[in-house]
Amino acid sequence: xxxxxxxxxxxxxxxxxxxxxxxxxxxxxxxxxxxxxxxxxxxxxxxxxxxxxxxxxxxxxxxxxxxxxxxxxxxxxxxxxxxxxxxxxxxxxxxxxxxxxxxxxxxxxxxxxxxxxxxxxxxxxxxxxxxxxxxxxxxxxxxxxxxxxxxxxxxxxxxxxxxxxxxxxxxxxxxxxxxxxxxxxxxxxxxxxxxxxxxxxxxxxxxxxxxxxxxxxxxxxxxxxxxxxxxxxxxxxxxxxxxxxxxxxxxxxxxxxxxxxxxxxxxxxxxxxxxxxxxxxxxxxxxxxxxxxxxxxxxxxxxxxxxxxxxxxxxxxxxxxxxxxxxxxxxxxxxxxxxxxxxxxxxxxxxxxxxxxxxxxxxxxxxxxxxxxxxxxxxxxxxxxxxxxxxxxxxxxxxxxxxxxxx
Amino acid sequence: xxxxxxxxxxxxxxxxxxxxxxxxxxxxxxxxxxxxxxxxxxxxxxxxxxxxxxxxxxxxxxxxxxxxxxxxxxxxxxxxxxxxxxxxxxxxxxxxxxxxxxxxxxxxxxxxxxxxxxxxxxxxxxxxxxxxxxxxxxxxxxxxxxxxxxxxxxxxxxxxxxxxxxxxxxxxxxxxxxxxxxxxxxxxxxxxxxxxxxxxxxxxxxxxxxxxxxxxxxxxxxxxxxxxxxxxxxxxxxxxxxxxxxxxxxxxxxxxxxxxxxxxxxxxxxxxxxxxxxxxxxxxxxxxxxxxxxxxxxxxxxxxxxxxxxxxxxxxxxxxxxxxxxxxx
Ligand SMILES: Cc1cc2nc3c(=O)[nH]c(=O)nc-3n(C[C@H](O)[C@H](O)[C@H](O)COP(=O)(O)OP(=O)(O)OC[C@H]3O[C@@H](n4cnc5c(N)ncnc54)[C@H](O)[C@@H]3O)c2cc1C
Numbered sequence: 001x002x003x004x005x006x007x008x009x010x011x012x013x014x015x016x017x018x019x020x021x022x023x024x025x026x027x028x029x030x031x032x033x034x035x036x037x038x039x040x041x042x043x044x045x046x047x048x049x050x051x052x053x054x055x056x057x058x059x060x061x062x063x064x065x066x067x068x069x070x071x072x073x074x075x076x077x078x079x080x081x082x083x084x085x086x087x088x089x090x091x092x093x094x095x096x097x098x099x100x101x102x103x104x105x106x107x108x109x110x111x112x113x114x115x116x117x118x119x120x121x122x123x124x125x126x127x128x129x130x131x132x133x134x135x136x137x138x139x140x141x142x143x144x145x146x147x148x149x150x151x152x153x154x155x156x157x158x159x160x161x162x163x164x165x166x167x168x169x170x171x172x173x174x175x176x177x178x179x180x181x182x183x184x185x186x187x188x189x190x191x192x193x194x195x196x197x198x199x200x201x202x203x204x205x206x207x208x209x210x211x212x213x214x215x216x217x218x219x220x221x222x223x224x225x226x227x228x229x230x231x232x233x234x235x236x237x238x239x240x241x242x243x244x245x246x247x248x249x250x251x252x253x254x255x256x257x258x259x260x261x262x263x264x265x266x267x268x269x270x271x272x273x274x275x276x277x278x279x280x281x282x283x284x285x286x287x288x289x290x291x292x293x294x295x296x297x298x299x300x301x302x303x304x305x306x307x308x309x310x311x312x313x314x315x316x317x318x319x320x321x322x323x324x325x326x327x328x329x330x331x332x333x334x335x336x337x338x339x340x341x342x343x344x345x346x347x348x349x350x351x352x353x354x355x356x357x358x359x360x361x362x363x364x365x366x367x368x369x370x371x372x373x374x375x376x377x378x379x380x381x382x383x384x385x386x387x388x389x390x391x392x393x394x395x396x397x398x399x400x401x402x403x404x405x406x407x
Numbered sequence: 408x409x410x411x412x413x414x415x416x417x418x419x420x421x422x423x424x425x426x427x428x429x430x431x432x433x434x435x436x437x438x439x440x441x442x443x444x445x446x447x448x449x450x451x452x453x454x455x456x457x458x459x460x461x462x463x464x465x466x467x468x469x470x471x472x473x474x475x476x477x478x479x480x481x482x483x484x485x486x487x488x489x490x491x492x493x494x495x496x497x498x499x500x501x502x503x504x505x506x507x508x509x510x511x512x513x514x515x516x517x518x519x520x521x522x523x524x525x526x527x528x529x530x531x532x533x534x535x536x537x538x539x540x541x542x543x544x545x546x547x548x549x550x551x552x553x554x555x556x557x558x559x560x561x562x563x564x565x566x567x568x569x570x571x572x573x574x575x576x577x578x579x580x581x582x583x584x585x586x587x588x589x590x591x592x593x594x595x596x597x598x599x600x601x602x603x604x605x606x607x608x609x610x611x612x613x614x615x616x617x618x619x620x621x622x623x624x625x626x627x628x629x630x631x632x633x634x635x636x637x638x639x640x641x642x643x644x645x646x647x648x649x650x651x652x653x654x655x656x657x658x659x660x661x662x663x664x665x666x667x668x669x670x671x672x673x674x675x676x677x678x679x680x681x682x683x684x685x686x687x688x689x690x691x692x693x694x695x696x697x698x699x700x701x702x703x704x705x706x707x708x709x710x711x712x713x714x715x716x717x718x719x720x721x722x723x724x725x726x727x728x729x730x731x732x733x734x735x736x
Contacts, residue, residue: 001475001657003408075408270728271735283725290724293731294651294672301650304410312411322643379636387615387642389629 003304005079013079019056020087026052028090032261035364037356038211038349043127043169046093050124058084059092060122063106068119074311085262096166097121097128101174103247105193108232108240113193117172126171130244131161131194131218138163139377141176142185142238146220148177148192155179155192155230157200157223163371167203167216170196174244175225180235189237193229200224210363248372249320259368260331261361263296266338269358273341285341292333299326318385321378328369335361412653416479423483426456431489433702436709439565445538446490446566450519458484459496460514467507468514469500474594478601478656485602486609488709490566491521491535494598494717498522501591502543502550506580509552520552522591524717527551527574532560534716537568544574550584553577564708567716593670596717597655600670600677603713604645604652607681610706611641614688621693628691637687644680651676668730675723678714685710 005013020027028042028049036042053059054068061077063069070076092098102121105113120126137143146159157177167173173194180188196203200223205213232240270289277285303323310316338358345351349359369375383389412420430448439446453459461477463469474497481493499520503509512518521539525531527546536542542555555574562569581587618629618638628634655669662669685707689696696703714720 001409001412001653002661003410003654003657005408078408267731267735271732274732286725286728287721289731290671290675290726290728293727294676294724297654297668297672298644298647298651298676301410301654302647304408305650305653308408308410311409319646322646325643326647376632376636379639380632382643383629383635383639387639389615389618389635389638390627392630392632393626 009075009079012076013083016058016080016083017087019058020083020089023052023056024087027087029088030090031088031265031357032091032259032361035261035357035361036212038360043093046090047124047127049090050092050094053084053089053092054123059098060102060118063102063118063122067106067114068122074307078307092124093166094121094124094127096130097124097126099250100130100244100248101128101172104174104191104231104240104244107243108191109193110228112228113231117193127166127169129164129167129170129173129196131164131167131173131175132241132244133163134160135162139374141241142189144176144178144189146175146177147181148179148190148225150179150227151224153227155225155227157192157194157220157225159220161218161220163206163215164203164218165215165371167196167218168205168213172196174231175220176237176241179237183235186238188235189241190234191231191237191240192225193231194220194223194225195229198223198225208367210360210367212364245373246316246318246320249324249378250316259327260334260365261338261357263293263330263334265357266292266334269338269355270341273343277341277343288337288340292330292337295326295333296330299323299330302326318381321373321381324372325375325378325382328365328375331361331368332365335365410650410653412475412479416476419476420479420483423458423480424486426458427483427487427489431484431487433488433705436488436564436566436705437699437702440562443537443559443562443565446488446568448489450491450538451516453491453493453496454514454516459491459493460500461493462497462500463510463514464507467510469510473656474597474659475653475656477598478652481598481601482605482608482652485605485709488566488606488705489602491538491568492599492602494595494602495521495535497598498591498595499543501594502584502587503580504587509580521568521572522595523555523572523574527555527572527577530572530574532569532571535568536570536572539568542572542574542577543580544572544577545584545588546577546579548583548585549579550581550588551577552580562712564705564712566709567712569712569716589667592717593667594659596674596723597652597659597670599713599717600648600673601652601656603677603681603710604648606706606709607641607645607648607677607684610681610684610688610703611638611645613703614638614641614684614691617692634691638691641680641684641687644676645684648673648676648680668727671718671723671726671730674718675720675727678720678723681710682714 028045057070058080061070061072065071121128134144148155148157173196175192175194176189178188179190200221202219204217206215207213274285335358339346339362342351350356384391435447457470458480460469461472465471477497484493513520519540521535522543523530523533527544536557543552553574553576555572557570557572559570618634621628651673655673658666658669688703695701
């Protein structure tokens, strides 16, 4: 066991740190992933940030070199993540592409797709989105009804998707659609790459409870997709989707990364605010701060153990779901305490001296507890796949269309 | 970074697991509630096998091992509700650092030492005093060692040997020991958390076993989400507790700057995690869980007492907060 850098990692760390300092003005900064000031739309500058990082070899470090990656190790990636964190660099705007779409294409795409898509995805030249959820199927994803019907060597898509993050900025997406309405519901799905600029794609941003418009609803009317844009085999889309979902849970918290406001930002905030509290409130505030920090350390060090396992060749299993669960809890507690430390100003979206971070995070965390598998769904995954507890009840295997047509 | 134990450590833990399953266990813990005495396996065996002198240097008759290895043993000890606590052994080893003569007495079992908190003349309730012949205490700024009179109360957990001590005829073992006292306490917190980790893991295993086999309304109770999710939350917390315990135990020897935060984090997190897991177990078992017969309450007793020993959750959470803030300043 050791937490030190090897001499080589230390050299690399210095290099990264120097680069981030020298290019500070070209990079966007912030106090946490998925945390934006209300009303700010800085997609373009965030894209530039990601491009600058990519050009320096700091994005896609572990991805194959032939598609623009760095062929590096997870250990190097961890060093980069720590340094990005330390320098307060904003999280990559192409997080859906990096966390979910890209890994899915690498695992299931054709050589041609990898050549065409991956490098531009890494550089945020193209933003990607994930078109899985529908009005009638979120947790029960395999119940989805968007149809893909084969016509020669193309597919005709008809249906509706919703909650699609970044769709309004995306050039491409990965789309899960039903290709066989007769088959049992997990068996009749197929995954495609969809061109978001294709005729028949309508994207409508939706306003969220935090005031942002990050997710969208999408109407797909007779959108045509070439068969060459299929990912994986026909009717084998569920297996492909599992790759995506597993990567999603690793990307969102699984590796011990923080998903709300970072704990060092909370500590800095508390260092200023806590001493200003009335004396009789301070003991409770110390205890509350300790509680958040301990939760955060527990999640972080558990992430390190998971990372060590991955570096030794283990593939992230369903237990990565635990990382998302705990990361959400930490994010919630961090936002809550940060806000309460504002004292009287905690009733405002922005304190009188301009601090909007805590109120925004407070209004954003509920979404993270839903996106990428709700807390309950993740607990089911852990209970059933990791602990071997029995499922709720035999799950419906009926074709999704048959079930809904009955009504 | 390599945050895992190695094969040698895994084997060592396996060896300890076997030892404690043969020489300690819930039957012994239950018997102690009716008939006071020394917990199993007891000081003599722990000394003989070198478990209690793991962190005593070789030149003082110990094994000279790192705290992490002690934590791995402690985890197995906790699983079987063994006593006296290895936390006491680890604490003594730190307090007597540099006094090889005294450490040798400890390592060979010539004296049986417990550490008492509070005033030496009338101590606070302290652990493992019922099986001790000698006591270590902080007197002003100095560490003193000597015999004492033990008074015991009615124990909630009889394996912890909790009592109050009045020391007399003590000699000074070390002058100016306040800092060392703090470190020793945090080392003990780390090992106590390791014992809690092992116990909590056993507890969640028992809950899982029962939830798979017990059926109500025609289906296993583990299929009900209110049962399943409670167990999952405990399991997740225990997995996180392991990270904190290993990190703290490692930091004791390798990262003194971070060690205090790590140790307090492990202790505080253990207090809540172990207690909650026990409460889940009792509840998930239904009526059986409330019987004297079942092992559940033995773990529950341990959890209810351990959470208060060596500083409660509030104390350690506050320490984590204060230390983190002082790192900023
Ligand atoms: C901020 C945000 C971003 C998102 N981004 C994307 C995206 O980019 N692409 C995409 O495809 N989707 C995205 N989603 C959708 C997300 O995956 C779904 O919202 C989520 O899976 C839940 O589905 P649902 O909304 O249909 O809720 P439902 O599935 O209807 O769930 C409603 C409630 O019922 C509970 N529930 C459901 N099933 C069970 C069960 N078996 N046991 C216990 N409780 C259950 C849930 O936990 C939840 O509390 C996003 C969502 C949010 C909030």
